[in-house]
Amino acid sequence: MKTLISTDRAAAVELLRKGEIVALPTETVYGLAANALNPIAVAKIFEAKERPRFDPLIVHLPSRDWLGEIVDLPVQDRQLFLKLADKFWPGPFTMVLQKREIVPEIVTAGLDTVAVRISVHPVLAEIVCELDQPLAAPSANRFGCVSPTTAQHVMDELGGRIRLIIDGGPTEHGIESTVVAVRGGKIDILRRGPITAEQLSEFGKIDIVMPSRKISAPGQLPLHYSPKTPLRLIDNAESFLPQENQRVGLLAWNPVEPEKKFAAVCLLSKRQDLREAAANLFRHLRELDQSALDLIVAERVPSRGLGAAILDRLERASHDQSVVPDMLE
Numbered sequence: 541m542k543t544l545i546s547t548d549r550a551a552a553v554e555l556l557r558k559g560e561i562v563a564l565p566t567e568t569v570y571g572l573a574a575n576a577l578n579p580i581a582v583a584k585i586f587e588a589k590e591r592p593r594f595d596p597l598i599v600h601l602p603s604r605d606w607l608g609e610i611v612d613l614p615v616q617d618r619q620l621f622l623k624l625a626d627k628f629w630p631g632p633f634t635m636v637l638q639k640r641e642i643v644p645e646i647v648t649a650g651l652d653t654v655a656v657r658i659s660v661h662p663v664l665a666e667i668v669c670e671l672d673q674p675l676a677a678p679s680a681n682r683f684g685c686v687s688p689t690t691a692q693h694v695m696d697e698l699g700g701r702i703r704l705i706i707d708g709g710p711t712e713h714g715i716e717s718t719v720v721a722v723r724g725g726k727i728d729i730l731r732r733g734p735i736t737a738e739q740l741s742e743f744g745k746i747d748i749v750m751p752s753r754k755i756s757a758p759g760q761l762p763l764h765y766s767p768k769t770p771l772r773l774i775d776n777a778e779s780f781l782p783q784e785n786q787r788v789g790l791l792a793w794n795p796v797e798p799e800k801k802f803a804a805v806c807l808l809s810k811r812q813d814l815r816e817a818a819a820n821l822f823r824h825l826r827e828l829d830q831s832a833l834d835l836i837v838a839e840r841v842p843s844r845g846l847g848a849a850i851l852d853r854l855e856r857a858s859h860d861q862s863v864v865p866d867m868l869e
């Protein structure tokens with residue numbers, strides 16, 4: 541794939557509208573953006589970045605008018621929330637809020653909350669307003685690499701993997717946005733960034749919530765959705781036999797006919813498409829978790845491309861169930 545660096549904002553909007561991903565400048569670092577309401581488009585972000593796992597992404601809104609669509613505004617902490625929004629939006633400031641149904645689970649890594657931001661960068665602002673859809677946009681670098689602050693950095697990282705990089709010059713802040721959650725009248729800082737604790741402390745009591753652990757190992761944190769039902773990874777559902785009276789649900793990779801041996805079946809992708817599987821993963825896990833099962837068995841997906849991220853999530857979900865009773869083995 542040929543990657544173009546350009547200032548053609550209309551081309552960016554067109555690609556985003558078609559469900560493609562585009563690298564865009566923000567005031568913090570360059571982001572790799574997709575329509576946040578299109579789960580397949582969002583899966584392409586993880587694919588291009590080669591993220592070996594799914595982390596929750598930040599959603600950029602066209603304006604505050606979109607808040608009501610995407611999140612349930614806090615009831616108890618509403619005044620504090622509004623004060624922070626008035627002061628720091630648009631800007632390098634992200635707030636974690638209760639997500640609404642419309643936000644796909646792949647965006648939030650299965651969490652009930654979503655991180656939202658409104659960028660002040662004129663290019664991003666113009667594109668997201670013209671698109672008139674929220675954008676999910678993590679930093680536009682390959683996994684484990686440094687966040688890009690110029691269009692050329694993005695080219696070095698993702699050249700050949702994406703079609704378009706919009707050049708907006710070097711970014712202003714060069715570090716990622718400050719992430720906070722407002723809870724019980726205080727401000728939890730989940731990630732430090734351009735808006736400092738000192739600035740925030742004018743608005744209420746501050747708590748720094750595990751900043752170093754969060755940055756070094758986001759995937760290790762209890763930040764991800766974990767099913768309550770024990771989960772086991774298997775190679776193939778065909779050879780699996782549930783025990784008598786055991787209600788087992790199947791998260792399937794291989795095509796299956798509805799079968800009596802499983803109490804519930806969710807197929808990750810009819811076409812065995814890893815993007816679609818990634819997009820469906822958390823929704824299906826949640827669905828199975830709510831089906832009153834004794835056990836979820838998940839078929840291994842191929843480990844190529846996005847499959848590694850899916851497997852990582854499934855392995856983590858099975859390890860989370862540290863004690864799987866013997867009867868289930």
Ligand code: AMP
Pocket residue numbers: 595596597598636648651653654655677678679716717719730731754758763
């Ligand atoms: P980025 O890689 O810049 O898109 O930032 C993603 C980071 O935002 C994550 O690693 C988290 O630290 C934070 N974040 C995103 N969504 C949430 C959420 N729902 N709850 C808590 N933190 C979040």
Ligand code: MG
Pocket residue numbers: 678679687
């Ligand atoms: Mg990043």
